[in-house]
Amino acid sequence: MTERDDAFDDPYVPGHLLEALASDERVGEQDLRVDVVGHRVLISGTVASEERRAAVEVVAREFLPGWDVRNLVDVVQRSGPVEREELA
Amino acid sequence: MIRIAAVGDIHVGEESADVFGPRPEALVEEADVLLLAGDLTRRGQRSEAEVLAVELRRTRGVPTIAVLGNHDYETDASAEVIAVLADAGVTVLEGTTQTVDTPGGRLGIAGTKGFGGGFQGASGAEFGEPEMKAFIAHTRTLANGLTAALTSLDRVAARVALLHYSPIESTLQGERLEIYPFLGSYLLAEAVDRGGAQLALHGHAHRGTEKGLTPGGTLVRNVAQPVLRRPYGLYCLGGDETSCGS
Numbered sequence: 001m002t003e004r005d006d007a008f009d010d011p012y013v014p015g016h017l018l019e020a021l022a023s024d025e026r027v028g029e030q031d032l033r034v035d036v037v038g039h040r041v042l043i044s045g046t047v048a049s050e051e052r053r054a055a056v057e058v059v060a061r062e063f064l065p066g067w068d069v070r071n072l073v074d075v076v077q078r079s080g081p082v083e084r085e086e087l088a
Numbered sequence: 089m090i091r092i093a094a095v096g097d098i099h100v101g102e103e104s105a106d107v108f109g110p111r112p113e114a115l116v117e118e119a120d121v122l123l124l125a126g127d128l129t130r131r132g133q134r135s136e137a138e139v140l141a142v143e144l145r146r147t148r149g150v151p152t153i154a155v156l157g158n159h160d161y162e163t164d165a166s167a168e169v170i171a172v173l174a175d176a177g178v179t180v181l182e183g184t185t186q187t188v189d190t191p192g193g194r195l196g197i198a199g200t201k202g203f204g205g206g207f208q209g210a211s212g213a214e215f216g217e218p219e220m221k222a223f224i225a226h227t228r229t230l231a232n233g234l235t236a237a238l239t240s241l242d243r244v245a246a247r248v249a250l251l252h253y254s255p256i257e258s259t260l261q262g263e264r265l266e267i268y269p270f271l272g273s274y275l276l277a278e279a280v281d282r283g284g285a286q287l288a289l290h291g292h293a294h295r296g297t298e299k300g301l302t303p304g305g306t307l308v309r310n311v312a313q314p315v316l317r318r319p320y321g322l323y324c325l326g327g328d329e330t331s332c333g334s
Binding site: 080 | 100325
């Protein structure tokens with residue numbers, strides 16, 4: 001078994017992957033969530049661009065080879081109408 | 089009224105485009121000032137600040153004032169980020185002030201990134217290990233700087249506090265409770281209230297809520313772009329209501 005095969009039984013995979021995603025220069029995002037179900041890792045949250053969303057999956061697959069990585073990350077919505085609020 | 093456009097947490101990277109929406113030139117028609125509430129870049133790199141500078145050229149010279157956020161310190165190049173932004177005409181505040189003359193009156197802005205520590209009843213204290221004392225002392229130092237900056241603003245129609253970290257809990261609703269101490273500090277709210285601000289703007293909490301009040305009754309807006317779900321917030325402060333739309 002490889003070191004990463006042992007990782008299937010490691011309960012700290014979510015924390016370590018979140019650290020890797022935050023510190024990896026290709027991602028650098030903290031608004032992410034990692035859930036593990038068996039050998040499947042689900043990554044959700046919001047990032048600032050499509051390129052960064054794709055990078056999340058690349059980094060996760062590198063960090064957890066052999067895992068089933070599901071990229072559920074969204075890109076920030078910034079297309080809503082700009083409405084004025086009058087403050088008292 | 090003084091028309092304030094504000095947004096934070098734009099996390100500009102080298103690939104970023106249309107950060108202020110498809111028509112950033114509309115800002116000059118809609119707002120008297122643009123305030124940026126930190127996390128301007130993805131990792132605080134000069135190349136990212138340069139992309140932001142290009143985006144800001146599209147806002148047609150609306151007076152722009154900013155504070156940095158935690159992301160802007162990630163690669164220890166915050167001084168370069170500040171320099172690039174200064175070349176683009178952006179004033180970055182840290183315990184300092186900037187005034188902007190608008191048709192609605194003179195606006196005074198005091199800014200600080202701020203830091204964490206938590207909120208009343210669930211906050212850290214300058215107690216215990218040196219690292220813990222340093223953590224809370226840092227927040228207190230920045231909060232005191234904000235109070236001093238706000239109170240120094242003289243002969244202004246309105247005072248706005250610009251922060252990255254949050255001064256209150258209510259604009260964090262939606263974030264996990266366990267991370268509240270990493271999202272802001274009640275010391276920042278105390279600074280906002282003691283400094284006499286009419287409005288406090290912050291970012292940092294992407295899953296938070298837009299609207300809140302400090303314990304002293306000062307309006308607070310979480311302008312993190314993921315919270316707003318629009319290019320920026322637009323707030324009209326004080327003065328003649330009929331001028332808000334012009």
